Amino acid sequence: MGKGNKCGLASSLLCLCFFGFFSAPAKAALKKYQFDIQVKNISRLCHAKPIVTVNGMFPGPTIYAREGDRVLVNVTNHAKYNMSIHWHGLKQYRNGWADGPAYITQCPIKTGKSYTYDFNITGQRGTLWWHAHIFWLRATVYGAIVILPKQGTPFPFPQPYRESNIILGEWWNNDVEALVKQGNQLGLPPNTSDAHTINGKPGPLFACSEKHTFAMEVEQGKTYILRIVNAALNDELFFAIAGHNMTVVEIDAVYTKPFTTQAILIAPGQTTNVLVQATQSPGRYFMAARPFMDAPISVDNRTATAILQYKGIPNSVLPVLPQLPAPNDTAFALSYNAKLKSLNSPLFPANVPSKVDRHLFYTIGLGINSCPTCLNGTRLTASLNNITFVMPQIGLLQAHYFNIKGVFRTDFPDRPPTPFNYTGAPLTANLGTTLGTRASKIAFNSTVELVLQDTNLLAAESHPFHLHGYNFFVVGTGVGNFDPKNDTVKFNLVDPPERNTVGVPTGGWVAIRFRADNPGVWFMHCHLELHTGWGLKTAFVVENGKGRDQSVLPPPKDLPPC
The missing domain is CATH 2.60.40.420 (Cupredoxins -  blue copper proteins)
Incomplete structure (x- = not known):
C-alpha cells in the first residue's frame, strides 16, 4: 500500500481507502x-x-x-x-x-x-x-x-510505479434534489453546480476551500498511472497537469494505442487512464479540470484544481497552473477524439462487426411541451426519434422476464418518423414528439449499427450516450448530417475505439457497432442527468438465444419489490 494507506483487503471487509495509491491483491477471489x-x-x-x-x-x-x-x-x-x-x-x-x-x-x-x-x-x-x-x-x-488483470498478465505498457484515482465531479451548495424539484415546477433547468471537484474537493481557487484540496505526492523519475473518471452530472471536462504531458493508454476499461497529449477531454460517464512521468523540476503543479461547451448554453465554467507535489517540496511553494484548452475549443475536442484507437493486438483484439444485421438511426431532439401545472406553462423535454421516454412503475427487466403485459412496448422506430435537415437552421418545433415507454427488440447475437444524430431542435449540443450491458465500437463520427453513402466508406473497421459511453458532437453524429450477445433489457441514455430526466433515453430488449447459457438468469430472491 502507499504511504498512509492502512486498509487491508480481506474478502469479508470493505476497504475504505480511496485516495492515494493501491497495490494489487494477491489473487482472484x-x-x-x-x-x-x-x-x-x-x-x-x-x-x-x-x-x-x-x-x-x-x-x-x-x-x-x-x-x-x-x-x-x-x-x-x-x-x-x-x-x-x-x-x-x-x-x-x-x-x-x-x-x-x-x-x-x-x-x-x-x-x-x-x-x-x-x-x-x-x-x-x-x-x-x-x-x-x-x-x-x-x-x-x-x-x-x-x-x-489476471495474475501473470502484464499491462501492455510500461509498468507504473504507483497509481491514483482521479474522480472529477460537481458540487451544489444546496440540496440538489430540491433544486431539481424546483426546476420541474418552473418548467426550467435547475441551477448549475457551484463548483467542480477532483476527488470530492474543489481546490484552492474557490473561497473558503484551501483545506479542501486533493494532493498526490510523486518521486522524481517515477512513472504513475492516473485512473480518471468523469462523475460530473452535466459537464464534459478538459483535464491537464501543469508542466506534464500525459500518455493515454486506456478508455472505458479498454486498452488503446498510446498517444501523448497535454490535455484530455472526458465526458460524463467515461474513464481514461493516463501515464504521467515525474521528470519535471521538483515543485508543486496544479492538476485542473474545467468544462468544454461549444454551444451557447449556460454551464458551471469554474475550474477545479488538485496538486501534484514532488517529494520533499514544502507546501509553501506556489503551484503552477496548466494551460487548458479554451472552453469552446471544438477543434481540440475533435482532434483528441480522433486519436483514440483500440490497441487491437493478438492479446486484445478489436472484434469489430464487419457485417451489420440491423441498421438504426436515432435523432436527438430538445423541445418545449405544454405543462399546465408548471408556473411557466411549458416544460423542456428531450427525445430520441421524437419519442420522450416515460419511466415505468415496474422494472422493464421484470416485465420482460415474467411476461407482464402493458408495462412497455417493443416498437421503438428504427428511424425518425419525419426526416428533416437535422443540423440546419435552428428549429423550435417538436415535430410531433410523443410520450411513451417504448424499447427496441433485438435478436440475440445479431449485429447492430446505430447512428446517433444531433439536431438543431431548440439547440445543438454535445450528448454523451451510455449503453448498459455492452461495449461498442465507435466506427465513425462527423459534424453535420450523417450521409449514409459517403460517410460509411470512411468508417474505421480495423481499430476503432471500444467503449461504453460516447460523445455525440455538437451538431454532428456518431456511429457505433456492437454484437447483441447479452440477453436482457439494457438501458441507453444521455449521460447528462438533465437530459435523461427530460426523457432522452430508451432501452434495447435483447432476446434469449437458443443455447443453454444464452438466456437471462433467474432473478435473485432479494430483488427489491415495486
Missing part, C-alpha cells in the same frame, strides 16, 4: 463489500451541508477486484430517498438484475431495506466506476472500480 447509504454533513466550500453518501464517504469507496473475480456488494439504504446503484461499464452477462438502473432492471431499494448486487467480472480489466442510478443522487453517490 470472492470480494464482499458493504455499502451503507446514509446522510452525512460534508464541507466543501464555505459551509457544511448534509449529502447522501456511501459509508459516510465522499466520493464513496473504491471497488478493487481482479478479472475473473466474483463481487458481492450488499447495499443498505438508510437515506430518505429510494436508491439503486449502477456498476457503470460492467457487462453483467445474462445478469441484468445486478445492473442497477431504477425501473429498468430493478425497482429501487427503499429506505431501511437492503439488496445484494452479485456479479462476475469476466473479460474486463481497467478502470470503471459505480454511481446512484435514480434521480440526481449520483451528484454525491459515486466511486471508482479498479479491475486488475
Whole structure:
C-alpha cells in the first residue's frame, strides 16, 4: 500500500481507502463489500451541508477486484430517498438484475431495506466506476472500480510505479434534489453546480476551500498511472497537469494505442487512464479540470484544481497552473477524439462487426411541451426519434422476464418518423414528439449499427450516450448530417475505439457497432442527468438465444419489490 494507506483487503471487509495509491491483491477471489447509504454533513466550500453518501464517504469507496473475480456488494439504504446503484461499464452477462438502473432492471431499494448486487467480472480489466442510478443522487453517490488483470498478465505498457484515482465531479451548495424539484415546477433547468471537484474537493481557487484540496505526492523519475473518471452530472471536462504531458493508454476499461497529449477531454460517464512521468523540476503543479461547451448554453465554467507535489517540496511553494484548452475549443475536442484507437493486438483484439444485421438511426431532439401545472406553462423535454421516454412503475427487466403485459412496448422506430435537415437552421418545433415507454427488440447475437444524430431542435449540443450491458465500437463520427453513402466508406473497421459511453458532437453524429450477445433489457441514455430526466433515453430488449447459457438468469430472491 502507499504511504498512509492502512486498509487491508480481506474478502469479508470493505476497504475504505480511496485516495492515494493501491497495490494489487494477491489473487482472484470472492470480494464482499458493504455499502451503507446514509446522510452525512460534508464541507466543501464555505459551509457544511448534509449529502447522501456511501459509508459516510465522499466520493464513496473504491471497488478493487481482479478479472475473473466474483463481487458481492450488499447495499443498505438508510437515506430518505429510494436508491439503486449502477456498476457503470460492467457487462453483467445474462445478469441484468445486478445492473442497477431504477425501473429498468430493478425497482429501487427503499429506505431501511437492503439488496445484494452479485456479479462476475469476466473479460474486463481497467478502470470503471459505480454511481446512484435514480434521480440526481449520483451528484454525491459515486466511486471508482479498479479491475486488475489476471495474475501473470502484464499491462501492455510500461509498468507504473504507483497509481491514483482521479474522480472529477460537481458540487451544489444546496440540496440538489430540491433544486431539481424546483426546476420541474418552473418548467426550467435547475441551477448549475457551484463548483467542480477532483476527488470530492474543489481546490484552492474557490473561497473558503484551501483545506479542501486533493494532493498526490510523486518521486522524481517515477512513472504513475492516473485512473480518471468523469462523475460530473452535466459537464464534459478538459483535464491537464501543469508542466506534464500525459500518455493515454486506456478508455472505458479498454486498452488503446498510446498517444501523448497535454490535455484530455472526458465526458460524463467515461474513464481514461493516463501515464504521467515525474521528470519535471521538483515543485508543486496544479492538476485542473474545467468544462468544454461549444454551444451557447449556460454551464458551471469554474475550474477545479488538485496538486501534484514532488517529494520533499514544502507546501509553501506556489503551484503552477496548466494551460487548458479554451472552453469552446471544438477543434481540440475533435482532434483528441480522433486519436483514440483500440490497441487491437493478438492479446486484445478489436472484434469489430464487419457485417451489420440491423441498421438504426436515432435523432436527438430538445423541445418545449405544454405543462399546465408548471408556473411557466411549458416544460423542456428531450427525445430520441421524437419519442420522450416515460419511466415505468415496474422494472422493464421484470416485465420482460415474467411476461407482464402493458408495462412497455417493443416498437421503438428504427428511424425518425419525419426526416428533416437535422443540423440546419435552428428549429423550435417538436415535430410531433410523443410520450411513451417504448424499447427496441433485438435478436440475440445479431449485429447492430446505430447512428446517433444531433439536431438543431431548440439547440445543438454535445450528448454523451451510455449503453448498459455492452461495449461498442465507435466506427465513425462527423459534424453535420450523417450521409449514409459517403460517410460509411470512411468508417474505421480495423481499430476503432471500444467503449461504453460516447460523445455525440455538437451538431454532428456518431456511429457505433456492437454484437447483441447479452440477453436482457439494457438501458441507453444521455449521460447528462438533465437530459435523461427530460426523457432522452430508451432501452434495447435483447432476446434469449437458443443455447443453454444464452438466456437471462433467474432473478435473485432479494430483488427489491415495486
